[in-house]
Each structure stands twice: as structure tokens, then as C-alpha cells.
Amino acid sequence: MIKTTYAKGKVVAKTGNEVMAEAMRQIAPDVVAAYPITPATEIVQIFSQFVADGLVPTEFVAVESEHSAMSACIGACAAGARTMTGTSSQGLALMWEMLYIAAGLRLPLVMAVINRALSAPINIHGDQSDTMGARDAGWIQIYSENSQEAYDNMVQSTRIAEKLQLPTMITTDGFIISHCMEVVEILPDEDVKKFAGEFKPERYLLDIKRPYTLGAIDLQDYYFEHRFQLADAMNNAIPVILEVAQDFYKTFGRKYDLYEKYCMDDAEVALVIIGSAAGTAKVVVDDLRSKGVKAGLIKIRVFRPFPAKQLAADLAKLKVVAVMDRADSCSGAGAPLYTDVTAALYSNANAGLPLPKVVDYVYGLGGRDIDLDHFHEVFARLEKIKAGGPIGPVVEYINVRK
Amino acid sequence: MKAEEHKLTAKELPVGDILEAGTAVAFKTGAWRSIRPVWNAQKCIQCMICWISCPDTSIIVKDGKVTGINYDHCKGCGICAVECPKKVCAITMEAEKK
Amino acid sequence: MASLKELAKRPESFTGGHRLCTGCGAGTIARQALFAAGDKPVVVTSATGCLEVASTIFPFSAWNVPFFHSAFENSAASCSGIETAYRSLKKQGKIADDIRFIAFGGDGGTYDIGLQSLSGAMERRHKMLYICYNNEAYMNTGIQRSGATPRGAHTTTAPTGKVKTGKDQNRKDLTAIMAAHDIPYVGQTAVGYWNDFMTKVQKALEVDGPSFINIIQPCRLGWGYKPEDTMVLGRLAVETCIWPVYEVVNGEYKLNIKPKEKKPVTEFMKHQVRFKHLFKPENQTLLNEIQVEVDQRWAKLLRLCNEQPIA
Structure with missing residues (x-):
């Protein structure tokens, strides 16, 4: 912030x-x-x-x-x-x-x-x-x-x-x-x-x-x-x-880091996101916080080099993470930010540290809006997963007419 | 024959693909030759045509005059012998000895 | 142009020890261009290609002047960036030297993939000389046809075969395309005429604006001839009027070399493996057509230069 x-x-x-x-x-x-x-x-x-x-x-x-x-x-x-x-x-x-x-x-x-x-x-x-x-x-x-x-x-x-x-x-x-x-x-x-x-x-x-x-x-x-x-x-x-x-x-007088941590101190569910949509997502985080949901957000500022070590440490404390990708890699296995975030988390697995569950959302391609309701939908799913619900498809496409 | 070369490490190399000027002089291409040019000082009229035509900078000049052939770099193409004026014929090509 | 004796007292800017093929005239072109540039410092760029690859195999560089390479299609754009940096830093008093700029490219990097970048740099009037050393095909990748390959020549992507006789089309006239950019100096010449080439380089570097020289440069592997004949073939291209030596100075055409007799194209072709198939009886018509094309182009150039045909 x-x-x-x-x-x-x-x-x-x-x-x-x-x-x-x-x-x-x-x-x-x-x-x-x-x-x-x-x-x-x-x-x-x-x-x-x-x-x-x-x-x-x-x-x-x-x-x-x-x-x-x-x-x-x-x-x-x-x-x-x-x-x-x-x-x-x-x-x-x-x-x-x-x-x-x-x-x-x-x-x-x-x-x-x-x-x-x-x-x-x-x-x-x-x-x-x-x-x-x-x-x-x-x-x-x-x-x-x-x-x-x-x-x-x-x-x-x-x-x-x-x-x-x-x-x-x-x-x-x-x-x-x-x-x-x-x-x-x-x-x-x-x-x-x-x-x-x-x-x-x-x-x-x-x-x-x-x-x-x-x-x-x-x-x-x-x-x-x-x-x-x-x-x-x-x-x-x-x-x-x-x-x-x-x-x-x-x-x-303005502070910058590799990424911005928004309401992350005690967060249990969080988004990892890049760019302007973080502004919209923060409004949803605020709203959820007012309702007692321990929601948070990480907004990547420096993507290259990728702050893998720092992210892995910060994400380790979470229960469920949704990575928000405003791009697709057409790999059939998740978009760019998702693959980097999950690769970073694997160092936690190697070190025996806790691992959050992670899902990927591809959103906003070609300027398609993502609004408050969409972020609410994402957080609602994270909450369900946190409560022991099924993960479902790891890579989701949001706000697209399928 | 390849020049003796200490292969630098990433730390020793200058940052980026930087290479000092003119370092190719250390690389010998003379072994490429199957025939070699032989320059005859007596016949040479110092027209310098061989020198300006040589693709391998292998005609040695001193004070603006041809003084010989640089066999470290000469690849034995024979351009110098062909370009040398017909009536002068100061450069002849001979088989390279093994 | 200074005499060869005077030039020989100057330091060499292109060293031996490069890995161009035995008898390759590209080395001669680089040396002559740098000698012609004279005492003023030059910065050189090159497109990816034989000259660049063979002269800069790490850690051995044959260039005794600042030399820059980045990619295939952008020798002109790179050079325009360097020249712009020069103008900016000079204007701001950050550098003092008077520096000149030469960009090299082969025919592939100039006629084809680099044409847009060259055209842009010329249109923007960067003060730089672009030299195309033209060996009429993609020689560095193994003799593929280019926009500079003449009709009938065998290349590995327009080969001769049971139903084909090499490249079907004639080359484009790049020198004319450059002249159409209305730049102050355009020259065409051949390896084997050191005085003409070096005079052209000198003139080109003196003009206030961009300049272009197209120099034909036989490739002994791609053309198929004996290495000692590089200069001979350059001259035969001129004597057969296949590759006329001329210049366009501020729009005025001038023929620089008028052969005493106009030799038939076969005099140039017969020394080269790439044209060998054209001498078969069944290809006589094609050979005749090539001669007619050369004659037409030559006649057109003579008109532009206000010259009479060779008697």
C-alpha cells in the first residue's frame, strides 16, 4: 500500500x-x-x-x-x-x-x-x-x-x-x-x-x-x-x-517492496495478483475483513527477478491461496504467475515447511472486467476449501462465457 | 593451429559479450594453407596491389613497402599472385610442405 | 584517394586471424573500407552473416575499431541508434571526437530481411554509410537464394533439378531502390576495383547524410570457383555489364567504369559452378534471355548516366 x-x-x-x-x-x-x-x-x-x-x-x-x-x-x-x-x-x-x-x-x-x-x-x-x-x-x-x-x-x-x-x-x-x-x-x-x-x-x-x-x-x-x-x-x-x-x-517518502502485503499479518486465505485489479481486490479484502474473514492479498511488484524465497515464506502461513493471472500460458497446466508461485512453494515442501493449497484463476483477458462480485466468488471458494471442501479444477477461467 | 588460450570464467570475463579489439591477431590461420605465396623482393615493383587485395592482412608492409608474407595468417588463397601485375610476377604459389 | 604507398603507412583496422574462407573478398572489403575512412575514427556495425561471424569468434576479434553486432535484420537500425547517441552526447558536450559510422550487411541482411530497417535509417537521414557486401545468396547458412540471387543461379533453396534451372526470378535492383530514397550518395561497385571502392567510401563518408554502397563480392563456395579468382570474377561481372560500376550523387547518375568491350554474360558465368547447368544445350534459351535482360538493364543505365553504348 x-x-x-x-x-x-x-x-x-x-x-x-x-x-x-x-x-x-x-x-x-x-x-x-x-x-x-x-x-x-x-x-x-x-x-x-x-x-x-x-x-x-x-x-x-x-x-x-x-x-x-x-x-x-x-x-x-x-x-x-x-x-x-x-x-x-x-x-x-x-x-x-x-x-x-x-x-x-x-x-x-x-x-x-x-x-x-x-x-x-x-x-x-x-x-x-x-x-x-x-x-x-x-x-x-x-x-x-x-x-x-x-x-x-x-x-x-x-x-x-x-x-x-x-x-x-x-x-x-x-x-x-x-x-x-x-x-x-x-x-x-x-x-x-x-x-x-x-x-x-x-x-x-x-x-x-x-x-x-x-x-x-x-x-x-x-x-x-x-x-x-x-x-x-x-x-x-x-x-x-x-x-x-x-x-x-x-x-x-513512498515505500516500495518486491511485493505489497495487504492484510497479510494473520491472513488464512489470500490472493496473489499483479497490476490494477489489485485495487478492486483490496476493496473486497476490506469488506471480508469487516465480516471477520481472515482475507489478505499479495500484489507482485517485481516479477523478474521472481521473489520466490520471500513469497514462499509469506505464503507458508496461509491455508488457501488463489493466484490471479491476467494472462494465459496455454500450457494446459496453469498460467505464468501460478506456475512461478507454485514452483516457489515447492521449496517449502523440500524444507518440510507448511504448504497452502493453491488454485489459479485466469481473468480479464482482452480487458474483460473483473469486479467485486468476482473477487467475492474467488474468496468464497477459498473459504470452502479452507473448511475442507473439494479443491475442484486447479485452473479456472473467471467471467468468461464458457 | 589454435593459439594457447586460457578460458576465462564467468567472473573473470568482462560483463556482457565484450571482446577487446584486434585480438584475432593471436589466432593463427596459416595451417589452412595447401599452397603458399613466395614473394620475390628483386622482382617486386612495390605497386602494393597484393597488399590492398589481401583478405587476410597477410602482406607485411614496413614504411609503406612490402617486405614479405605473414605466414601465421595467410590462408594461401593465391589472390596476391593473381593480382600481381602479369609482367612483374613477383609472387608465385608453391606447394605447402607437410 | 591517397596512394597505396601512403595508405600502407596507416595502421590496419582489420586484422588477420579471422575465419573467413580462403580467398573470401569480404575481408578485403572490410580492410579497404576502413583504410578509406582515413584518420577520423569510425564505429562499425554488422548484420549477422559471414563477415560478422568469421571476424568475431570469441575471444578473437579482427576489428581494431569499435564494432557492434546484435542481429541479422538490423545493422542499419543499430547503427542509427549509435549515430543518434553520438549526436545526443556530442550536443550535450559529453564527447568531443568526430566519429563516423559504417554499417555492413550481406545481401540477405540487406536486400531481404534488413530492407525495412535500412530504408527507415536512410529515410531518417542518419549520417551513416551502409555497405552491402553482396555475394548474391545466403552464403553463411549454406547458399540459399536471396533477393539478390540472379536468375538461373543454382542455390540450395532454388536448386537445379530435373524440371528446374535454378532461381526462376531475376534479382531486385537494390541500388536503384536506395537511389529512390533520395539520399546524397549511392554507389555500386565490385571487388577487384580497390580504387573505385575506396573512393566511393571516402565520398560517401563526406556527404552530410546517409549513404549506401552495394559491392558485389564473389563467394567461392556459393559461386563455385578457385579462391585466387575473387578479384577476377568481380571484374568480369563489371566487364560483362552484369554489375555496372556507377554512382548516384544527389540524384545525378554517373557511370564510373565503362568497359572497353562489352563481354557476353557467359564470360562471367563459365567460371562458376552455380551457372554450369546453363551451358547445357537445352538451356540455351534461358541463357539468351539472361543476356537480353542484362542488355536491357545496361541500356537503361546508360540512358540514366547520359552515356553512349560501348562501340
Whole structure:
């Protein structure tokens, strides 16, 4: 939960896209290369206006595709420029090849991703299929519940990326957050600038006095070591993300963790959820609490690296958990968040720790609403399972006409 | 022949796929040859055509003049011998000895 | 262009010890391009392909200049990103050097999969030179047909067989496509003309905007010829008018090399295994058609260059 201890900045009414663009203006990267795609278009559109008005020193490249957007960003970042971009859905899918390369070359670019369903059928609304598909690309993934979080996560993004030398994506749900106006505290320009600091890469291509080759072909004798470096960086990323969050808290007064625990202290049944629907679910948790139900919620903020150890410890205390996936993996065995949560819990089994019962819900695909009644339905089932009722189908699809 | 190579660990390697410039000089491709170019200093008119045509940077030059062949890298393609002006014929190809 | 003697005093930017095939002209192209770039520093990118793979097998790089590779279809986009970073950092006073940019790509990475990225970079006017080293097929993956493969050539995905005679279609004219982008400099040349190529590189790097050079580069495995004949075949492509050497400077066409006599296409083809089947009596008609096509293209180019036919 966001707890504003003091307001340092300006409180304004803005959309998710507007505040992400604001954060980009304040960070003022050296290069932005981007291509329009609904619902992320506005971010780069607003940002190009900042460029046109001379508010940032950024060179903006309006490339001819997302593949080239990511390629140009990778080139620019390798050249020594702090580089940012934004995309969504099909755009992210077209970048796929380059996402892995950005991570493999250890280039700390930052990308705002507005979560949108993947085709087919074509759909422009919010679900998390796009970034969930990119979960193994080697990028840090940080999800946001609302515009304030989207803004704050963007402010923290370059620090995280550059310290870890890992590309980082900050996401929000398409339309629900990207186009919805909310009250957001925008921090003072100079404070954000100071917080972000300077990008000082150890090696960069434009350093012509120290020429080097980047992107060489690795065969059987080196590829594994380079990929191990990447795995190692991801394995060690959590302390850095927390350190940046801690500094953000000290500087600006808003607290962030790997995930948010809502009413979890004595919870027996809980949801694990990502993104904007957590807001709706919290209302239901409050309602159930008022009725004496020990309901709780965990909202994942950092999905990559996956906070498996921490989650396993927190979930061990529960009786029943519903994992809420706004994406499907079409694996026939549960959606992405579910498989990661249950894999994390297996370490409890190995360690002889208690294990909650876990079910998976796929919800909200293509922007389909999930409302209070649906969350009540989920909690009602968890309560029944807690009372010894049958688990039923492990993977359920909610609010779909079957 | 492969150069002696200490294979670095993930910790020792620079972060990312970074490789220092020009390190291929340490890699010898001379063993690829079945025929070798032999340069005749007396016949050579220093036109430098062999040097600019060589794909393997294997014509040795010093102070702007050809002084020999780098057999560590020369793969024995014979381009230098073909490009050497017909009337000059300062480079001939000979069978590589086993 | 400086004399070869002067050039030979400059340091080599592309070393030996790379793993290009014996007699592969791609190494020559890389060396000549970097010598032509002169004293000013260059940053090089390359598409995935023979040149990139053979010159950067970890931990051995043949590049003595900053070199970057990321994927197959995006040498131009990568280079445009690096060039943009340069403009940004230079504008902000974060770097001082004057740096130039060269992107390499083979014909597969340029005519086909990288065409969009190249077109975009040229349209956006990044100050960079793109050099297509064109060996007329996907040689790195084992001689598959590309948009640059000429009609009648045998490749592994348009092979000759009982009912087929190699590739059915002629190649597209990429140099003309690039000229249609109205960029300040477009050049076409062949391996075997070091002076023409290096002069073109120099001119291309001097213009204020994007530039493109298409250089034909025989592949001894894919074309099937003796390794020592790489330069000879480059010149035969020009002497038969199959691959004319010309440039388009600010929209003005200029023929740079006019052969003294126009040799028949068979003079170029007869040295190559990929065209061997065309010399069978039953393929005489096809061979004639190829000659007619070459003649038509040549006549069109002469008109564009305001040149008279070869006497």
C-alpha cells in the first residue's frame, strides 16, 4: 500500500501515460527511439512534444518498427547513451528477438510497457500476456497498480537498470491505468534528476580510445559463461531493487517492496495478483475483513527477478491461496504467475515447511472486467476449501462465457 | 593451429559479450594453407596491389613497402599472385610442405 | 584517394586471424573500407552473416575499431541508434571526437530481411554509410537464394533439378531502390576495383547524410570457383555489364567504369559452378534471355548516366 508521509512534489490529475512521460522528461535520457502502438503511443507522443519544445536534451528517433526501436535503443545504449522507450503488445512481440539481445549484452535500457492483449484476435485492451511472454528474456520486470506506482517505478528504473546492467521494463495495465486520470504526486524535476544520477557506463562504443567488439559470436566455450553472468546478475538483483526502493522512500517518502502485503499479518486465505485489479481486490479484502474473514492479498511488484524465497515464506502461513493471472500460458497446466508461485512453494515442501493449497484463476483477458462480485466468488471458494471442501479444477477461467 | 588460450570464467570475463579489439591477431590461420605465396623482393615493383587485395592482412608492409608474407595468417588463397601485375610476377604459389 | 604507398603507412583496422574462407573478398572489403575512412575514427556495425561471424569468434576479434553486432535484420537500425547517441552526447558536450559510422550487411541482411530497417535509417537521414557486401545468396547458412540471387543461379533453396534451372526470378535492383530514397550518395561497385571502392567510401563518408554502397563480392563456395579468382570474377561481372560500376550523387547518375568491350554474360558465368547447368544445350534459351535482360538493364543505365553504348 502506498503511504504518503509527506508530499514533496506537485499533486496533479494525470493519466498513467502522462505521468510515465513526465518521469521520462525528468530523467531526460540521451536517446529515445520508439514506434507508436495503442495504448502506449501517448507516452512517446507526449515525450516527442517535450523534445519539440526543447524541454529535454534527448534525441528522439521515430523509427519504422518496434524491432528497429529496440535495435536502435540497444545501439544507442551500447554507444553510451541513457536510453528509454515504450511499447505494448504486438510491439513488444515484434521486439522479442531484441529483448533477449538487450539482456545478453547487458544494456541497461528502460522501457515503459503498457500491458495489452496479444493477437489473435486483435484486441487493444489490457491484459498482461505481452510482458508475461517476455518473462524469460532477462529483463527486470516491475508492474504497477496505478499511475502513482507507474510514475514512482519509472523514477526508480534507471538506477536499478544501470546498477545491475540489466534492461528494465516498467509496466501498467493498458487503458485501465494508461488512459485513466488519477491524482498523482509528481516530484520536483531537480529531485528526480538527482535521484536518477548520471549514466556512466564502464565501456561504451563511442569511447574510441578504448575500442572493443560488442556482440561477438560465442560458441560452446563461452556462451554458457556469458549466460551464467546474466543468470547471476538476475539472482543478485533483489538487494539492488530494494536498495533503490529504500533510497526512494528516504528521499520521497513512498515505500516500495518486491511485493505489497495487504492484510497479510494473520491472513488464512489470500490472493496473489499483479497490476490494477489489485485495487478492486483490496476493496473486497476490506469488506471480508469487516465480516471477520481472515482475507489478505499479495500484489507482485517485481516479477523478474521472481521473489520466490520471500513469497514462499509469506505464503507458508496461509491455508488457501488463489493466484490471479491476467494472462494465459496455454500450457494446459496453469498460467505464468501460478506456475512461478507454485514452483516457489515447492521449496517449502523440500524444507518440510507448511504448504497452502493453491488454485489459479485466469481473468480479464482482452480487458474483460473483473469486479467485486468476482473477487467475492474467488474468496468464497477459498473459504470452502479452507473448511475442507473439494479443491475442484486447479485452473479456472473467471467471467468468461464458457 | 589454435593459439594457447586460457578460458576465462564467468567472473573473470568482462560483463556482457565484450571482446577487446584486434585480438584475432593471436589466432593463427596459416595451417589452412595447401599452397603458399613466395614473394620475390628483386622482382617486386612495390605497386602494393597484393597488399590492398589481401583478405587476410597477410602482406607485411614496413614504411609503406612490402617486405614479405605473414605466414601465421595467410590462408594461401593465391589472390596476391593473381593480382600481381602479369609482367612483374613477383609472387608465385608453391606447394605447402607437410 | 591517397596512394597505396601512403595508405600502407596507416595502421590496419582489420586484422588477420579471422575465419573467413580462403580467398573470401569480404575481408578485403572490410580492410579497404576502413583504410578509406582515413584518420577520423569510425564505429562499425554488422548484420549477422559471414563477415560478422568469421571476424568475431570469441575471444578473437579482427576489428581494431569499435564494432557492434546484435542481429541479422538490423545493422542499419543499430547503427542509427549509435549515430543518434553520438549526436545526443556530442550536443550535450559529453564527447568531443568526430566519429563516423559504417554499417555492413550481406545481401540477405540487406536486400531481404534488413530492407525495412535500412530504408527507415536512410529515410531518417542518419549520417551513416551502409555497405552491402553482396555475394548474391545466403552464403553463411549454406547458399540459399536471396533477393539478390540472379536468375538461373543454382542455390540450395532454388536448386537445379530435373524440371528446374535454378532461381526462376531475376534479382531486385537494390541500388536503384536506395537511389529512390533520395539520399546524397549511392554507389555500386565490385571487388577487384580497390580504387573505385575506396573512393566511393571516402565520398560517401563526406556527404552530410546517409549513404549506401552495394559491392558485389564473389563467394567461392556459393559461386563455385578457385579462391585466387575473387578479384577476377568481380571484374568480369563489371566487364560483362552484369554489375555496372556507377554512382548516384544527389540524384545525378554517373557511370564510373565503362568497359572497353562489352563481354557476353557467359564470360562471367563459365567460371562458376552455380551457372554450369546453363551451358547445357537445352538451356540455351534461358541463357539468351539472361543476356537480353542484362542488355536491357545496361541500356537503361546508360540512358540514366547520359552515356553512349560501348562501340
